[in-house]
Amino acid sequence: MPVLRSEISLYLETTLGVEAHLKPASDLKVPHFIKETYKLLNLVLLVGSGVKQSKFLMVLLLPFDDEYPGVVTLGKHISQIQKFTDKVVVYVCPALSPPERRSLINSHINFIQPGYQLFIPELAMDLRESVRTRRNEGDVSALLPAAQAMLLARLYQGWDSNTVFPSNGLLGEFKYSRVTLAKVIDQLLKLGIVHPAQSLGFKNYYSFAAPPSDLFKKARHFMRSPVKRKVAIDRVLHAGNGVFLAGETALAKCTMLAGPSQPVFGMTKKQFDSMVEEKKFKLAHSVDETRAWVEIWAYRCLKERKDIADEASLLLSLEDNPDERVQQALDNLKENIPWLKSED
Template identity: 50%
Template structure:
């Protein structure tokens, strides 16, 4: 006759489609329980880099179902010792017994027939919810991308906890936008809620700057929303205006500067500059003297009014020009976590 504990393990594996781990665990419990049950810890992977652990209270072959009252007492004793979800396992139960166990919220497994473990169902639902949310995040919001890159520029010291305000930095987004950005970063596993001595909700990054960047890389997008041809009158180097595109790449690397300069700015700054007659928008390709890129967020390091290196890299990485790709390789060497 097959072992009851092995049958219970195989039953859960067949239902969930996962490989579980089972370990015998001797417990310091009264002899009445040790004489009636064998105890095993069963660990079931849940698909979110964690596992659901339970203590199996496996009925010995010569022991019949003790009844709901006595079983509840036994389970309570085991729970007090292990502080785990306790699951009663037996070969056979009558329909009335199963109904009684479910009504009293007692976890049980009757291999190849039925199991009732609400805590595992809740954990599975949370796991699937997190996986679904993660799959739904095709690209980070511009605000989330800006926050992430800003933190990477600042560095991520070990065992450092960030409040939402610290994650926001000087970017000035609204609380609603901040909340959405933090939710995205959490759902991707880039940051995780952390316990600290602070009175505010805190988060920790899951890895070094290079590890965090690589984890988020496939969800990062070019910050450029639109590219507009202009004829320039006098673009002032004001806050929010920065050198971008191939012009900025040439400043950082050995790439030759393009004949048509490229400027970066937000849509608001663009409208302000247009109102000040700093430039004119032109439709004819032959009349274009320079270019303006409308960015989803400002340059994150306004050193000499230049586009920050990471955002510049993202804005040009899909450019098929071989010269630009060689320059981007050179650019990556300037920021360790970009490489």
């Protein structure tokens, strides 16, 4: 089965946590028999960010059929290609046996088997070992907003012991980049929230390490309030289309708590900027102008109805509120979701 460009990019970005860009190497002048045997692609890995960002350039060889030509023949083909480029040349194949991989490594031939292993001495990396070491090193002080949102969304949906997810399947309805996904998976692996399940096809598969209650209790210490900022506005909004009830307003809808005199709404920074630009509301600069409050959240509403904050995020956003009535309402809120009670 031919290797797809998207599968290569996903594997590299998920495993390395860097951006990977692929495009046809149409400008590469190589012998005709090489072009008949392999599809040639230019690969650019963007390592780091800002002024410290560097590029690692490679040429990938994707065979038109999946039959492994053998290390001797492959070595000759790569030698031919290296006469026409100074980039690192890498063989890509979806089906390599362990002896074939060992043969390539012993012969110092670069290769990528998406979903299983890559070996590129120029990168000083055999991913199976270095990624495992890197994940065991370094501490997680707090979950990324993307990791927290994705984990909470999965907790609401639940799973059983046989459920496995491809790496991009963990995203669910979220639209995060593959680089962000790689960072999320790295955090969840370090915390023991997920673990590698199996490799099917070309994608890494993961399963959750315990039932929802146990995992929420384990991850709870690393979760933070999703509220980044709270601002006063000059009018009351309607929930829906990216705007949801939040704060004490949402808590009052879920419990017996009396709602605040000025309602609280939640939205992402992107939604907030869009509504300000469209003049849906103005920032209030005095008590007299204030009609409502907006909490700018690090992630979108997780509830299916999309018009009220989810219970776990609501708990995280209000846990430091000194009002005893609010704390009592939060205790009552936990009773609605079985795994939320696990922290007690």
